[in-house]
Amino acid sequence: MKVMDWISPASGLVGALIGGGASLYVTRLSHRAQMELKGVEIHAAQLDREDAARGRIAAVLGPRLAAMARLLREEGIEFDDGRENPDWPLLVMEAELAALEIPDRQLRELFTGSLFALQHSASSFQYLNRAPQVAIPPLLDHLVQCLFAWRRGDPQPEPSQAFEDATEAWGHWRDEHSAS
Numbered sequence: 001m002k003v004m005d006w007i008s009p010a011s012g013l014v015g016a017l018i019g020g021g022a023s024l025y026v027t028r029l030s031h032r033a034q035m036e037l038k039g040v041e042i043h044a045a046q047l048d049r050e051d052a053a054r055g056r057i058a059a060v061l062g063p064r065l066a067a068m069a070r071l072l073r074e075e076g077i078e079f080d081d082g083r084e085n086p087d088w089p090l091l092v093m094e095a096e097l098a099a100l101e102i103p104d105r106q107l108r109e110l111f112t113g114s115l116f117a118l119q120h121s122a123s124s125f126q127y128l129n130r131a132p133q134v135a136i137p138p139l140l141d142h143l144v145q146c147l148f149a150w151r152r153g154d155p156q157p158e159p160s161q162a163f164e165d166a167t168e169a170w171g172h173w174r175d176e177h178s179a180s
Contacts, residue, residue, distance in 0.1 A: 013096070017022040033102050036087075047062075054101070054150065054153075056149065056152075057098065057101050057102055057151075058147055058148060060098045060101070061095060061098040061099060061102075061111075061147055062144070063138055063178075064091060064098055065095060065144050065147070066096050066144075067091050068088075068091045068092065068095065068118070068135050068140060068142050069089060069137065071085065071091060072088075072133060072136055072137065072140070073086055073137075075087070076171055077121060077132055077133070077136075078110040078132075078135055089119060092115055092118050092119045093119070095111075096111075096112060096115045096116070096119070099111035099112055099115060100112070102150070104150060107146060107147075107150050107156070108148060110143075111143060111146075111147075113167075114139055114142075114143055114167070115138070115143075115171075117166070117167070118139065119141075119168035120138060120173070121135075121136060133138060135162075135165075135166050135169070136159075136166075138162030138163050138166060139158055139162075139166045139167075141160075141163075142157070142159050142160060142163040145157045147172055
């Protein structure tokens with residue numbers, strides 16, 4: 001047998017091995033690209049769900065905060081004879097229930113704590129030496145700013161001095177009432 005007789009089958013075998021290896025490599029690359037694309041699609045779908053949830057929560061909580069501000073501005077939380085406006089605790093409770101849906105723990109705690117202070121506003125802001133009608137608007141403004149910053153995915157805004165004063169007064173009231 002001559003060497004030339006072996007070259008043709010050997011080159012065919014080498015060609016088949018190279019072709020099979022290249023085919024396997026390209027198939028693996030294709031599968032990997034599909035898996036990466038699927039992972040990107042899953043991540044995009046998850047982001048869409050989170051964005052929809054943020055939008056839903058903001059759509060429920062935002063109008064409640066606006067209704068609280070409107071009631072405070074138009075009617076007040078107390079009538080002239082000192083009785084509490086019965087709409088105020090209902091609005092605060094609705095906002096508290098909506099705030100419980102916020103998945104961000106720090107923001108949820110800010111809302112629930114602030115709304116609890118608003119629920120007890122007649123006494124919880126007594127350390128401010130100003131009427132609740134003066135102390136509450138900065139609190140509501142900050143909550144609205146925080147809600148929509150979270151909705152957009154922006155960092156939380158810095159609280160105003162009026163908000164800091166209100167939360168400090170509320171903290172004193174809470175400490176006093178939790179000790180007794």
